Amino acid sequence: ANTLSFPVEIRTKENGYLAILGVINEELVFASKSTTEGIHVDLFKKLFHRLPENLQAKIKDLLARNNCSMIFEVISQEDTHIIKYDQDHLYVLDMIQNTLDVNGKHIDVPFSREKLAELYTILQKYDTDLISIVKTVQQVSTMDELQAIINEELNSFHESEGFVLVDSNGFMTKFKGPYYNTWKHRRNRILEPYQKFGKIPYGNCKNEDDTKFADFLGSLDYDVVCKSTILDIKDMMENQGLL
Structure with missing residues (x-):
């Protein structure tokens, strides 16, 4: 202003x-x-x-x-x-x-x-x-x-x-906008740390939806997660009716 x-x-x-x-x-x-x-x-x-x-x-x-x-x-x-x-x-x-x-x-x-x-x-x-x-x-x-x-x-x-x-x-x-900020947070603070360290950082989840996202990552084969982008993970979730 x-x-x-x-x-x-x-x-x-x-x-x-x-x-x-x-x-x-x-x-x-x-x-x-x-x-x-x-x-x-x-x-x-x-x-x-x-x-x-x-x-x-x-x-x-x-x-x-x-x-x-x-x-x-x-x-x-x-x-x-x-x-x-x-x-x-x-x-x-x-x-x-x-x-x-x-x-x-x-x-x-x-x-x-x-x-x-x-x-x-x-x-x-x-x-x-x-x-x-x-x-x-x-x-x-x-x-x-x-x-x-x-x-x-x-x-x-x-x-x-x-x-x-x-x-x-x-x-x-x-x-x-909120959509971008939400998914950027999940990429930077949940997906990428998991790919790097092999442990899901539940402490970085800000709400229930973030936790569901983290749980979904945990349900996948770790090698698949490591080869996936955030867009790949979103597609997987959409295909399973989770988004």
């Missing part, structure tokens, strides 16, 4: 990992996790190269002409998280100038909006469902409107990570 400058955009928070695409010395540069190397960069690069070659060239030209970089949320079946996706996808989040700062802002909203509109025009000319611009759900003008949306989210349990707030000054912050 003391920080946000209205109006505030509410954007979908996709559940992947952050990646950056830029152009240096007329070459595309792929980055993620604070580096230009590693598995996340490789996955990002592989997905981008699945785009039509002409589209790749158009994106490269757009970045080079405007001296900016493109920020992505990468959804890969080889790097799953809490929310289930049926296919790989590249969500474009923003376009950011290649400068050390933008006057203390996270992004320059008018600049990003203008360049995303240009990107949208480009994307319309290609038949691909691998890339899209992240959705802006709505815009609110007052703290009361925003609080009402937050309260609604807090009292729901739908399958999403949450949303991102972008205010008129370019300040950004994330809001994580």
Whole structure:
């Protein structure tokens, strides 16, 4: 309430990992996790190269002409998280100038909006469902409107990570919903410790549903648990009618 400058955009928070695409010395540069190397960069690069070659060239030209970089949320079946996706996808989040700062802002909203509109025009000319611009759900003008949306989210349990707030000054912050927080807790504090140490950490269960989740893990073969992601465990529970 003391920080946000209205109006505030509410954007979908996709559940992947952050990646950056830029152009240096007329070459595309792929980055993620604070580096230009590693598995996340490789996955990002592989997905981008699945785009039509002409589209790749158009994106490269757009970045080079405007001296900016493109920020992505990468959804890969080889790097799953809490929310289930049926296919790989590249969500474009923003376009950011290649400068050390933008006057203390996270992004320059008018600049990003203008360049995303240009990107949208480009994307319309290609038949691909691998890339899209992240959705802006709505815009609110007052703290009361925003609080009402937050309260609604807090009292729901739908399958999403949450949303991102972008205010008129370019300040950004994330809001994580109950569904995401619940399953992230079960992954980080119950499943992964059990996989690592071989003992179910019942002390990390916060409620009866967490305990039922822990009990279900205990009913499975330990080798199966060790090879499973949280999405795999959720699928097993759903197949047995436990969710």
